[in-house]
Amino acid sequence: MANHKSALKRVRSNETKYLRNRYYHKTTRNAVRKLRATEDKAVAEELFPSVVSMLDKLAKRNIIHKNKAGNLKSKLAKHVAAL
Template identity: 35%
Template sequence: MANIKSSKKRALKSEKNRQHNKKYRSMLRTFIKKVNSAIFEKNIELAKKKFRKMQSLIDKQAQKNLIHKNKASRYKSRLYSKIINLT
């Protein structure tokens, strides 16, 4: 651990932020897995419902710079194309 007071504070703050970001990153992966499992089961209605929830979550995280906006767009595009191919 650092010796200077400000660097100690910064280390604690960055660890707190890392834990916060980790929680939301994990939540994002969980939502993506739920959509993928609905697609795998060929349940179109459930997949669309889960996709709508996941889409808003991804947009919020991209807006807060937890993930890059292009990555968010790529996630949404790939999952939506999978849903469309089911029909």
């Protein structure tokens, strides 16, 4: 276990950030699943901007890679257009 004050604080803050990032990532994955499962074009077009925004935020925070976010957005856009 760490002995320095700064190291102890780093352990606490890392745990907090880890839990927050895990929550954002899981929430976004659920939103993507919901959008993929949608069969109604109007509902999908309504959900799409918010899902894209969530993916962009994850990429900006380095929770997922920027190329992964781009690939997901592209696939979702094709899905919405094909409905």
